[in-house]
Amino acid sequence: MDRELLKGSTPLLLLSLLCEGPMYGYQIIETVRQRTGGTYTLKEGALYPALHKLEATEFIASYWETQENGRERRYYAIQPAGLAFLKAKKKEWNQFVDMVQAFVGPKA
């Protein structure tokens, strides 16, 4: 998968995922890998900065949770502002796809 295409779609992916419930970093990476059948492996160097940025803008919030074995995980949960942002992003995404599709031609 061309890395350049991915650029800009990460926030959309993350917010969409977090819509299903809070998740922690490692879990997000594994989930994406599994759902795409390994086609797309979200890299840590892309994930964590993106997550932190979304938190800085208060689109998501984080909290630490201790597991039974004593280890900690940092969960991220979508916030109201994030939901609104996601909605706008989705719209933009659809416009973008339609636009490119118009030049490239239908899927066929």
Added chain:
Amino acid sequence: MDRELLKGSTPLLLLSLLCEGPMYGYQIIETVRQRTGGTYTLKEGALYPALHKLEATEFIASYWETQENGRERRYYAIQPAGLAFLKAKKKEWNQFVDMVQAFVGPKA
């Protein structure tokens, strides 16, 4: 339109356009603007470097043509290697869209 989403889609757009026949830079910009109803304005700073790069890899070729008024235009035409590359890019594009769609949810 979010600038970041566009990244990586430019070569795809250009090759697709040039499939319809040779075009020159300014014409490409105007064509994109018109077809998208102004939604997307390809910037010169993005177009020319992209064009030059596609030429360097021999996916497209260029030639100068003199108009009746004496002024020159630089036309770009797709090459066989470009056609093959376009085909691969299209496939990648479709995979990419399907992937994101799977997370974001159907267009609705």
Added chain:
DNA sequence: TCAATATGCCTCGCAAAGTGATGGCCGTCA
């Protein structure tokens, strides 16, 4: 027992691509 693997967080330097600004050249038209 001890090494390898998996879980889990993070940061840093680099490369690639787009943006906005700027510059230059030349025709046309008021």
Added chain:
DNA sequence: TGACGGCCATCACTTTGCGAGGCATATTGA
């Protein structure tokens, strides 16, 4: 003659992802 539009192009800056690296602890297995 001066403004505008056509037409090419480059440059510094920003953003984003990548690859590599670092740190720490639990589990597993030879």
